[in-house]
Amino acid sequence: MLSQQDNEVLTRVGPGTPMGELLRRYWTPALLSSEIPEPGGDPVRVRLLCENLVAFRDLNGRVGLIQENCPHRGASLFYGRNEGTVGAPGTPGPGICGLRCPYHGWQFDADGACIDMPSEPPTSTFKDRVRAKAYPTHESGGIVWTYMGPADTITPFRDFGTESLPREHQLATKLGSTCNWVQTMEGNVDTAHISWLHMFDAAEEVPDDGSDKPGYPSNAMTWKFWIHDRAPRLEVQDTWYGFRYAGLRTTPNEHTNVRITEYIFPYSTIIAAVPFNTRHLMVVPVDDHNCFRYTFNVSVDANPHGYGGGPLHDYSPFETPFTRQAGGITPRDYVEDNTYLIDRDVQRTETFSGIRDFVSQDLMVTESMGPVYDRSQERLGTIDKAIIRMRSLLIRAAKSLTAEGTTPPALAGPDHDFTRLRGADKILADGEDWRYLGTDDDPAVQEAEAFRRAEVADAADAPTVTQPAAGE
Incomplete structure (x- = not known):
């Protein structure tokens, strides 16, 4: 359990709080690119880390993320007009455009500068001294990311693999949840709950299809493993970016199945999958009582079978x-x-939770704890090792930044390659160490990479088809 003081440090994310200041040192998802698809389109409200903001894509295609309340008298810029001029080909500059407040016509560009103040005399220079709070943005992988920390501590964008991902393979979603972000994160690093919350009675009757042996089990057999051994043993491996943890279960044929999940500081996970997985599940705090679950692709799926x-x-x-x-x-x-x-009838006879939707089973348990759970009341067991480790890393980093100005962990840097992180799932051979699974040394990873390179080469060698000109 945590002290009430540490629970406050862990869960409060507003400006000036230890955790809020820590999370602001990382590039953070603000919204999906699809929410502001067109230049000059409608602005969108964004609440992030307890701040009310407005996002818009100006007529030149730039994304702005600025304070919602106009610096003049506080009217909401969400109701503003996204307008201006587009830079013409061959002319210098991109044109002048931005959000214009509906109250008195003050206009702010994507950087927060006041670019027009038509309610003041033409000779006034007042607009040059007025700015709206604005945060830098970066689009990658179908997400608009932002950096909300001090300008002098901004770091390069952490590329998880989205920077080079072709547009046709970009897939990003977000789902709202009415609880503190840590409650959702704790579910992501809790492999034991899948044997209970997500279980159904018929999983125990799955017939042995021959894959309960060292190697990669079928999807059906993994469910049977989860219900067969409902008390996994946990092992945690510390890494430069956070940690990896393994849930070890004994299979019906007395082998050891391992599920490996990545925790990437401060709020991302890559959940285990057979034979490995690269898709991120990132939990972003809206405020102390709400969060968004973002999922996004970081690589082209190298498996033609789709699993x-x-x-x-x-x-x-x-x-x-x-x-x-x-x-x-x-x-x-x-x-x-x-x-x-x-x-309740389904709960009695078919599934453990009685809730039909898989993700909503997670939302039910984490939201039912209340907006911010008091962790001084809990009692943790051996299945909570990864949760304890995550909390420890977060609280220590937040306190160290506040008290000593210590550089937060897992920031972008020349020695930090975030594109090589993978969850994994396998049945181990005797003496096999799970720690290499999902790494570049894993034969399954090497196989998939060779397959991907071959597909790229085939695409490059394919003949170019040209359309005949009109009339031909």
């Missing part, structure tokens, strides 16, 4: 009784107001 990461492992589809509610920013169907559509 895991290795091209030579054919994983047949496996039916479960669960649905998956769409991500994105659509309204949720499963919420506390309708008790997550729990079906």
Whole structure:
């Protein structure tokens, strides 16, 4: 358990709080690029780390993220006009454009500069001394990221693999949750709960398909492993970016299945999958009581069968009784107001939770703790090693930054390659060490990379097809 003081440090993210100041040192998802798709389109409200902001894409395509309240009298710039002039080809400069406040016409560009103040005399220079708070933005992987820390501590963008990802392979979603961000994060580093919260009775009856042996199990067999051994042993490996942790389970045939999840400081995870996984699940605090779950691709899927990461492992589809509610920013169907559509008869006879939607099972347990859970009341066990480690890293980093100005961990740097991080899942051979799984030394990773290179080469060698000119 934590002291109430440490629980406050861990969960409070507003300006001036230790955790809030720590998280502001990292490039953070602010919204999806798809929320502001068109130059000159409608602005969007953004609440992030307890600050109310407005995002917009100006007529030149630049993304601005500025304070919601106009510096003049506080009217919301969400209701402003996204207008201006577009730079013409062959003319210097990109043109003058930005959000114009509906109250008195003051206009602010993507950098927060007041570029027009038509309600003041033409000779006035007042606009040159007025700025809206604005944060730098960077688009990558279908997400608009922002840096909210001090200008003199800004770091390069942490590239998880999205910078070189072709547009057709970019896939990013976000899903809102009405609880503190740490509660959601703790579910992401808790491998034990899948044997309970996400389980269904028929998983125990899955027939042995021959993959319960050293190597890569089928999707169906992994569910059987989870229900067969519901008390996994946890091991944690510290890394420069956070840690990796392994959940070890004994299979029905007395082998050891390992699920390896990555924790990337401060708020990202890569969940285990067979044979490996690169997709991120990142939890971003809206404020102390709300958060968004972002998921995004960082690499081209090298598996033609669409499961895991290795091209030579054919994983047949496996039916479960669960649905998956769409991500994105659509309204949720499963919420506390309708008790997550729990079906008590299904809970008694079919699934452990009685909630049909897979992700909503997670939301139910984390939101039911209340907006900010008092961790001084909890009692932790051996299955909570990864949670304890994550909390320790976060609290120590926040306190060290506040008290001593210590540089936060896992920032972008020449020795920090964030594109080579992967979760993994495998049945171990006797004496096999799980720590190499998902790394560049893993044969499954090497196999997938060779497959990807071959596909790239084939695409480069393909003949170019030209369209005939009109009339031909």
